Amino acid sequence: MKKNNAGEIEELLRSTPLQQPPDDMVERVMSKVLSQQQSWFSRCWRKLFSPISVSFQPGYVLATAIAIVCAFWLGSSGPIRPEIIPPTVSVATEDGGKARAAYFIGRGYLEHGHPEQSLAYLEQASQTVPGNPEYAYWLGVAYWKNNDLAGERKSYLRAVKQATDSYPLLLNLGHNYLNSSMFEEALASYNKALSLSPSSADALYGIALTYKLMGTQKDEIRAWKNYLAAHNSGRWAYRAVQELNRYQDFTYRTYQLGVKRVVVSQERLLSSQVSPVDCAQELSEVILFLKNNPATDVEVIVFKDQDVDGAKAAAIKMKQAIVGSSPGDISNRVHLSWFDIAEPIEKNGQDSTVLPEGVLIFSRFPMNEQKEV
């Protein structure tokens, strides 16, 4: 299940950390306050000569006055006859109808941010019609919102027995197992979800995160790459690249173009086997950036240790891919450089490492200079 973005942001806001003031704040404030306090004489003076204000709400006064008058009037006019109130008519006349009604009420509470109230209704719906996976799914969501992982899991497990190929149920079950540190079960659920939706970002990302928590580095790296092969934009993609780079795996890298960050497969760009079409596809965000920012140029720098010809060929191939896929002639906006040395990479701001092969891409404003290519 994809969380509602507004709800996710609200939860994040709620969870922002609060800094605690020093423990002796109250003592220090009171010490200052009491030392500034006025003398006994000043306090008495202020009490005697400060105005006293009385406030009332006219509506309540009027209502009280009417109630008093009515009490006197009714009291003087004899006994009051009770009204006959007709019984309320039950709208739902069958179990299924009541279950549906309870389901809608529960969903309503959930949507309006009252998960505690939603539980009873969704529980009622699910108990009344146990074979309905929709009821069980939303009951699970209600348990999740109430931080009851066990309840959530029980609901989903009950539902998947009836709906064995329900992608949302399997995905949520995977998330539940992950949150409960039941990693093998999480992987099984995510993989089942993936079999139903092979490019599911949630499932792919969930698998990578599960491997990360399990500490199985090789599986984790492979999973991040699987994610990025299917999804190479957005904050999860940036995070996936970050995770890979942490392991000194630069198969994928991020590049800053103006105010935008793009994810590119460096491995693919530098491969001698890559076709011009695939190269252009990999550089699609760069092409789009140049199209949307006509006043900006792009620099492409290729490093190949002890291979100046290879570096040059790779750089030219990238430029041809960008220029060939862009409207108009933008060859004077793509600037190349190539080096036969390894690319130095800064690691955690302190140590540095080198990449035998590397690509740097960044944007800049055009300068008056002699063009290289």
Next chain:
Amino acid sequence: MEISDEILVERILSGESTLFAQLVDRYKTIIFNVMLRYSGCRDDADELTQDVFCKLFRMLSRYKGEKLFFSWMYTVSLNHVKDWSRNRALDRKKTVQLALSGAGDFIPKRPDLHLEQREAVEGLYAALARISEDRQELLLLRYRHERSIKELAEIFELSESAVKMRINRSIAMLRELLDEEGTL
């Protein structure tokens, strides 16, 4: 049962000054965090918090009950720290991020388990620093400190429906900024 702010104020004004300690204890965390957001430094925030409470004590007789006490107190505090920071000409964006990014009590016991949430919160800080001060205060007061719409309406001098609209709009702005993740 907790004594209401208004009753506490009445008793303080009638001479029971030591009861002011209850108000300080009740609101010290919220006020301290406001001061920290504007100053970016715990020492300054500490001093500002003390100054604000002393100021509130001196001004208590001016509180007439026309607003909820929290609204009145927060308005005084906010004006105080805005004057202070104006004089200091601080870079607001930097201080918000600095203030909010302190470790505080958020260090998870198992960092990897909370990896996503921690990174999501850091992304939120960066986005918060890019919206206006008033919107930041509005969102934090509403969601972090769980203040009512009425209190927010009094603090920001808006109608309650305007407050709700502004909250929704601010959330939408944060969502856009967060969706641009990767932007400067």
